[in-house]
Amino acid sequence: MNNIIVYCEIEDGHVVDVSLELLTKGRSLANQLGCKLEALAIGHDIKGIEKQLFPYGADIVHVADDKRLAPYQTLPHTSIVIGVIRDEQPQIALFGATSVGRDLAPRVSSALHSGLTADCTSLEIGEHTENKTGKEYKNLLYQIRPAFGGNIIATIINPDHRPQMATVREGVMKKEIYKVDHAGEVRNADLAKYLNDDDFVLSFLDRQIEKRKIDIKNSSIIVAGGYGVGSKENFNLLFQLAEVLGGEVGASRAAVDAGFAEHARQVGQTGVTVRPKLYIACGISGQIQHTAGMDQSAMIISINNDPNAPINALADYSIVGDIGEVVPKMIKYYKQNSK
Amino acid sequence: MTKKGFKIVVLAKQVPDTRNVGKDAMKADGTVNRAALPAIFNPEDLNALEQALSIKDRYAGTTITILTMGPGRAAEIIREGMYRGADDGVLLTDRKFAGSDTLATSYAISLAVKKLNPDIVIAGRQAIDGDTAQVGPQVAEKMNLPQITYAEEILAIDKGKAVIKRRLERGFEVVSCPMPLVITVNASAPECRSRNAKFVMKFKHAKTVTELQESTSDYMELQSRAYLRIPEWGVADINADDKDLGLSGSPTKVKKIENVVFQAKESKRLSAADADIESLMKELISNHTIG
Numbered sequence: 001m002n003n004i005i006v007y008c009e010i011e012d013g014h015v016v017d018v019s020l021e022l023l024t025k026g027r028s029l030a031n032q033l034g035c036k037l038e039a040l041a042i043g044h045d046i047k048g049i050e051k052q053l054f055p056y057g058a059d060i061v062h063v064a065d066d067k068r069l070a071p072y073q074t075l076p077h078t079s080i081v082i083g084v085i086r087d088e089q090p091q092i093a094l095f096g097a098t099s100v101g102r103d104l105a106p107r108v109s110s111a112l113h114s115g116l117t118a119d120c121t122s123l124e125i126g127e128h129t130e131n132k133t134g135k136e137y138k139n140l141l142y143q144i145r146p147a148f149g150g151n152i153i154a155t156i157i158n159p160d161h162r163p164q165m166a167t168v169r170e171g172v173m174k175k176e177i178y179k180v181d182h183a184g185e186v187r188n189a190d191l192a193k194y195l196n197d198d199d200f201v202l203s204f205l206d207r208q209i210e211k212r213k214i215d216i217k218n219s220s221i222i223v224a225g226g227y228g229v230g231s232k233e234n235f236n237l238l239f240q241l242a243e244v245l246g247g248e249v250g251a252s253r254a255a256v257d258a259g260f261a262e263h264a265r266q267v268g269q270t271g272v273t274v275r276p277k278l279y280i281a282c283g284i285s286g287q288i289q290h291t292a293g294m295d296q297s298a299m300i301i302s303i304n305n306d307p308n309a310p311i312n313a314l315a316d317y318s319i320v321g322d323i324g325e326v327v328p329k330m331i332k333y334y335k336q337n338s339k
Numbered sequence: 340m341t342k343k344g345f346k347i348v349v350l351a352k353q354v355p356d357t358r359n360v361g362k363d364a365m366k367a368d369g370t371v372n373r374a375a376l377p378a379i380f381n382p383e384d385l386n387a388l389e390q391a392l393s394i395k396d397r398y399a400g401t402t403i404t405i406l407t408m409g410p411g412r413a414a415e416i417i418r419e420g421m422y423r424g425a426d427d428g429v430l431l432t433d434r435k436f437a438g439s440d441t442l443a444t445s446y447a448i449s450l451a452v453k454k455l456n457p458d459i460v461i462a463g464r465q466a467i468d469g470d471t472a473q474v475g476p477q478v479a480e481k482m483n484l485p486q487i488t489y490a491e492e493i494l495a496i497d498k499g500k501a502v503i504k505r506r507l508e509r510g511f512e513v514v515s516c517p518m519p520l521v522i523t524v525n526a527s528a529p530e531c532r533s534r535n536a537k538f539v540m541k542f543k544h545a546k547t548v549t550e551l552q553e554s555t556s557d558y559m560e561l562q563s564r565a566y567l568r569i570p571e572w573g574v575a576d577i578n579a580d581d582k583d584l585g586l587s588g589s590p591t592k593v594k595k596i597e598n599v600v601f602q603a604k605e606s607k608r609l610s611a612a613d614a615d616i617e618s619l620m621k622e623l624i625s626n627h628t629i630g
């Protein structure tokens with residue numbers, strides 16, 4: 001049986017979230033298909049990296065550890081990914097839609113002549129019947145993504161070429177430990193076989209990368225809390241909702257002033273302006289200084305116990321109710337209904 | 340004496356303007372009428388053109404060719420590029436290209452680029468009608484050239500190497516890479532300069548033969564001012580293999596397209612009751628807002 005492989009990005013010795021999210025997704029697809037999940041970790045000084053990957057369901061971890069492999073550069077990483085894919089013949093290969101994954105995956109797909117779908121928002125297993133020939137395909141990867149500026153949702157398949165390749169953005173899939181003690185096998189990639197000398201044409205003259213910090217601007221889902229959330233402890237509910245939906249937590253100024261949330265999360269005139277796909281305003285009245293920073297959101301849901309709160313005029317859905325009651329129900333019903 | 344200047348090919352695409360889907364582009368059922376969207380120069384390809392122009396400013400003798408693949412009307416963006424300072428352009432156009440995914444597109448473009456044999460290929464990072472960012476790296480792979488993606492500035496070209504600042508998610512890096520190479524440019528790079536009145540005068544009659552034939556059948560006119568002819572290249576001109584083009588050359592197939600239906604903003608009232616919350620979450624999942 002051909003397996004599923006996930007290219008894992010490593011930053012300062014840690015596997016980044018999007019790769020763990022892809023392993024979580026890859027694990028559930030592998031269980032559905034009855035195949036194994038492989039992870040490919042390329043970098044420098046990454047001995048023991050498999051310990052971070054096994055709990056997310058990896059059965060086999062390929063490790064390529066060499067000082068020339070960090071920071072990321074296109075050609076050597078491409079050569080290794082192509083080499084491992086040629087040797088392992090996976091049916092599916094997944095990459096994060098990061099600046100690394102979106103540089104690497106197209107190059108790999110071109111070399112292998114296998115189709116690639118960028119920025120998938122959902123991955124499913126399904127079948128397909130070719131219209132002209134009547135040929136039937138089982139267990140194809142449905143690569144689902146918005147296209148045309150988000151105006152259409154397309155389902156893409158690669159019937160005849162392997163691996164079926166896709167990239168997915170951070171936060172789109174859920175990250176979930178599969179088994180804390182899940183065990184697997186480590187294989188060292190044969191670098192002498194995969195790498196060529198002319199893979200190393202780049203020289204780095206400067207490189208400055210900031211540590212990860214709170215940045216709600218790039219999140220496609222924001223769960224924002226206002227003064228009505230009531231306390232820092234109650235804000236934990238919003239963090240839970242944001243986590244299951246793959247979003248970030250935002251806040252009104254009144255909530256920030258009250259110490260419920262950090263200033264970096266403040267949305268509005270004196271905070272950041274956001275345009276997420278979904279903005280959930282919890283206990284926020286909707287004063288103009290706040291709405292100026294979020295009224296461009298594609299969809300707005302308000303949760304407020306005051307049916308006349310001004311935010312409701314902007315909202316696509318206004319839920320009239322108490323946060324303590326509504327938010328846990330949203331988490332519960334999301335978990336029950338999502339795949 | 341080393342040769343003067345560089346030969347640059349800028350890859351550009353004419354795209355429907357998906358960013359501002361106004362009321363006139365909406366059909367009654369709430370879906371988008373693509374034909375009603377204005378066709379524009381893909382925004383990041385303009386950032387790419389500006390990088391090429393700035394090399395031309397600094398290194399005398401540099402020439403810029405706009406290469407675009409598309410239907411006949413895509414010649415518009417070649418003219419637009421010439422108005423802003425490009426020297427010439429090539430329109431890659433053939434029915435056999437229709438239905439190409441990014442891989443088949445990259446195959447055709449890479450053959451045309453090989454024929455032009457440039458020192459530097461510069462493209463926008465991605466086109467707004469697909470947002471895939473795949474064509475640049477795939478063209479580079481097909482030509483066996485190194486690629487530098489997310490370029491924000493081409494700082495210098497020295498001793499056969501380009502020094503480029505790349506924008507990454509939380510920072511930047513400056514790399515040096517030997518030529519020839521493929522560069523893709525980010526929206527964070529400087530905006531493209533506007534049209535130059537002198538170039539507009541010079542190139543407003545630059546047309547493809549197909550365009551000229553639409554307006555005249557006069558033999559003399561068709562033969563005159565050859566420098567104003569925008570060449571059209573088809574499958575035969577780039578020696579492409581039919582089976583690697585169009586639908587047959589595309590590993591990816593579109594199985595299904597669903598139109599996203601935009602509802603008028605009309606607030607729906609819900610209560611905190613279980614049934615209300617459950618149906619809301621189901622709806623958000625099914626219309627891909629979450630999950």
Ligand SMILES: Cc1cc2nc3c(=O)[nH]c(=O)nc-3n(C[C@H](O)[C@H](O)[C@H](O)COP(=O)(O)OP(=O)(O)OC[C@H]3O[C@@H](n4cnc5c(N)ncnc54)[C@H](O)[C@@H]3O)c2cc1C
Binds near residue numbers: 251268286322
């Ligand atoms: C110059 C200037 C700049 C400003 N800049 C900003 C800015 O950048 N961002 C910003 O946000 N504000 C800004 N403000 C402040 C702004 O005017 C409002 O004061 C602030 O947005 C109000 O925050 P709020 O909605 O959280 O609080 P409130 O207005 O107090 O609203 C709380 C809401 O919670 C609801 N509620 C209470 N309890 C519950 C419950 N248990 N369940 C459900 N709902 C409940 C209430 O019905 C109410 O609607 C600025 C003000 C000024 C003057």
